[in-house]
Amino acid sequence: MDTRQLQAFCEVVERKSFSLAAEKLGVTQPAVSLQVRSLEKRLGTQLLDRSGRRVEPTESGLKLYRSAQRLLALEEEIVSELADEATGELDGTLEIGASTGPGGVVLSQLLCQFAEVHPALHIALSVFDTQTVVERVADRSLQLGVVGAAPRHRGVEYEPFFKDTVVLACPPGHPFAGRTVTLDDVRGEQLIMMQEGAGVRQMIEDELRRAGTRLRDLNVRLELGLQESVTSAVRGGYGVTFISRSSVEKDLDAGMLAEARVEGLELEREIHLVRAAGRSETRAARAFLEFARNRLT
Secondary structure, three states: OOHHHHHHHHHHHHHOOHHHHHHHHOOOHHHHHHHHHHHHHHHOOOOEEOOOOOOEEOHHHHHHHHHHHHHHHHHHHHHHHHHHOOOOOOOEEEEEEEOHHHHHOHHHHHHHHHHHHOOOEEEEEEEOOHHHHHHHHHOOOOOEEEEOOOOOOOOEEEEEEEEEEEEEEEOOOOOOOOOEEOHHHHHOOOEEEOOOOOHHHHHHHHHHHHOOOOHHHOOEEEEOOOHHHHHHHHHOOOOEEEEEHHHHHHHHHOOOOEEEEEOOOOOEEEEEEEEEOOOOOOHHHHHHHHHHHHHHO
16 A cells, blocks of 8 residues: 555544645645545445535544554654664754743753754754644654643643643742742732643643642633743733742742742643654654653663
């Protein structure tokens, strides 16, 4: 069976669009349509329902999609095994996604160090919220992901990567600075939160539930996207926020921010490595993980 046809078909199923599949594959939309029609003709059945606003797999198409995923993963594994026999310098592109906490400092520094060791390798780090990173790893837009939470997704697998501490960041001179405060203290302050989908936010919501309260019980009047916008607001004196300590370490050292801890909340979290389920790592990805683990342990 032609794996190019299967790849085109799977991309259409995952993106529910011929045009988006073509964009991902770097080909024209008519080329993707031709691949799928040829596959349908060979199998003698309709695989996609094109009648609605979005393209959806038929019952036969869904069965083929599940099997095709396994076949494509096996093909990738074979290619990867053959690549392992190569003894030359790493080249090509290593595409990694990360949420804002680990991607801001720890991962970016590791990637820069890794790039110095492998000058022929192009490295691309994309920073999104946790949910977006997971989805892009699942649809194989990214080779690896590094995230601060592990939302359920049947298309990915997680494993522990390193530990991170979350703190309550506040402006210098704030009454919380350098103290351990209670949840009642926090209720009296304007709390600035990252957007839904951010790993730190999910962690805080989980910890608040464990402590018998909810995020909506606190004074959350500002939700300002991701890490940098939230940090900027706290530096400006507009409130306090929960944030990865590693991401604001320079601000803490420079006295631009102060930190506090909250009694009753366990604010150390596991940073997770995320892979597409059933996907074999490329030689470059394996080399980076070995490199990173040697420096994180």
